[in-house]
Amino acid sequence: MGCSISGALASNIAVHYKEGLTHGFLVLNSLDGTPIAEGDLAEVVRGSQVTSHLVHHFKDGSLQDETTVFSQRATFSLIRYHLIQKGPAFKHPTEISVEMASGQVTVRYTDDKGNEKEESEHMKLPPDLANGMVLTLLKNVRPDGPLPKLSFVVATPKPRIVKLSVSSPGTDPYSLVGAGRRAIHYVLKVELGGVTGVLAELLGKEPPDAHIWITSGEAPTFVKSESLAYFGGPVWRTELTCPVWPKAAEPEKKGMSEGKP
DSSP states (O other), X not given: XXXXXXXXXXXXXXXXXXXXSEEEEEEEEETTSOEEEEEEEXXXXXXXXXXXXXXXXXXXXXXXXXXXXEEESSBEEEEEEEXXXXXXXXXXOEEEEEETTTTEEEEEEEOTTSOEEEEEEEOOOOTTBOTTTHHHXXXXXXXXXXXXXXXXXXXXXXXXXXXXXXXXXXXXXXXXXXXXXXXXXXXXXEXXXXXXXXXXXXXXXXXXXXXXXXXOSSSOOEEEEEEESSTTSOEEEEEEOOOOOOOOOOOOOHHHHTTOX
């Protein structure tokens, strides 16, 4: 199954808070606050292996479906990753799969002419590869410790590895039922390195920074993110949401229930 990752392949992010059985509800907005998709995040754990499944269903019928399998022994380690993005919300329908054990990375996409293409490579994947794991890793970063630099596979459409440098300008305020709270604000910057010229030509400009907010305390958790939908695409905001129940029908007036006018 390729699920056994040796210590030499582990990331440098220590496990302080193990992931457990989870089902959370998310809303995806444009930066002007317009809701564009509703989402579910489900996590199941078997031994030290976690399977995280994040699905966004868009109002225009588009789909974003992301599955991440990772281990959480002493440190977090990616095992495999699979992302599907298709529908009107995405300029080019894309599917990315990553297998850490074999180093196989495959990108399937549709080009500007509607032709289906595939780019498949055996790559030397770094042990700190963070696809699908960024939120988990940031929950385990010590606020008073050094901030990590992570690796990330992107489709340009050819698969490439970029570095994400993490910084924090401090904490930002938010409220919960009117009560003030604060969340740690992390900024993730894409370091293009030696592929700057190639990506600049593809993107037209340097990609914007991603912003992620994590609460601190005895149980750190995700609050909000603002990040690229895909390389060269718009920035979308992801936030937690909760179910909304239909309003109960108002009881009929006594006179009407007795057949009186």
